[in-house]
Amino acid sequence: MKMVSWNVNGLRACLQKGFLDFCQEADADFLCLQETKLQDGQLCLDLPGYRAYWNFAVKKGYSGTAIFAREEPLDVTYGFGGEIHRQEGRVITAAYPDFYLVCCYTPNAQRGLERIDYRMEWEDDFRAYLLELDQKKPVILCGDLNVAHQEIDLKNPASNRGNAGFSDQERGKMTELLAAGFLDTYRFLYPDKTGAYSWWSYRFDARTRNVGWRLDYFIVSQRLQSRISKADILSQVMGSDHCPVSLELNI
Numbered sequence: 001m002k003m004v005s006w007n008v009n010g011l012r013a014c015l016q017k018g019f020l021d022f023c024q025e026a027d028a029d030f031l032c033l034q035e036t037k038l039q040d041g042q043l044c045l046d047l048p049g050y051r052a053y054w055n056f057a058v059k060k061g062y063s064g065t066a067i068f069a070r071e072e073p074l075d076v077t078y079g080f081g082g083e084i085h086r087q088e089g090r091v092i093t094a095a096y097p098d099f100y101l102v103c104c105y106t107p108n109a110q111r112g113l114e115r116i117d118y119r120m121e122w123e124d125d126f127r128a129y130l131l132e133l134d135q136k137k138p139v140i141l142c143g144d145l146n147v148a149h150q151e152i153d154l155k156n157p158a159s160n161r162g163n164a165g166f167s168d169q170e171r172g173k174m175t176e177l178l179a180a181g182f183l184d185t186y187r188f189l190y191p192d193k194t195g196a197y198s199w200w201s202y203r204f205d206a207r208t209r210n211v212g213w214r215l216d217y218f219i220v221s222q223r224l225q226s227r228i229s230k231a232d233i234l235s236q237v238m239g240s241d242h243c244p245v246s247l248e249l250n251i
Helices: 011-015 019-026 116-134 168-179 185-189 222-227
Strands: 002-007 030-034 051-055 065-069 075-078 091-096 099-105 139-144 182-184 216-221 228-233 245-249
Touching: 002 099, 002 139, 002 216, 011 019, 030 099, 030 139, 051 075, 051 091, 065 091, 065 099, 099 116, 116 139, 116 168, 139 245, 168 182, 182 185, 182 222, 185 216, 185 228, 216 222, 216 228, 216 245, 222 228
Parallel strands: 002 030, 099 139
Antiparallel strands: 002 245, 030 065, 051 065, 075 091, 091 099, 139 216, 182 216, 228 245
């Protein structure tokens, strides 16, 4: 089973930059998108062989997630928790007989950590939600989680310490999530691999120089460890300031 996750930074723009060609080439069973920046009815996108599930933000041109699935899920849930977490279209959960697939676009703490208090609330509530799911069946979480967990996960850790995405608070919450029974699939397979990034600033020719951050993940319940076949960062794929990441599981 092959899954792909991609922050497309505006799906309508990404469609003009080879999105459909990538989908055909990837040939994935699941395609999970973040930051679609769409409202309901703004885009009619039919991917042959896939069923589409969308979660839209209340605010126009902001956030948003989608799952394209070849196999129809048993159930689909949009958002999680209280109303405070349901305004920005950030989470979709698709239930299957043997697992839950959760597509997530985690809130950014913003410049100067202006939104760090909400980010911490989100992290605690979202971890509780994942643990609740995990009690029923294994969880596969993917998406732009807006954190570089370890120093190896960004080019310039020293100068970015304390900035959004690399604050001690955000990194600590990722540590808590993994300690609660989850596994970072890419780091499980490649614990020491450097230069493995999934996001680059549009400024200063950062992508060409590979001055990036690893913000996009596939995280799974630890009991799926033996099922992990392959994890990859598809840095050659253009169309967004993020690149897709993929996971193959023997399920």
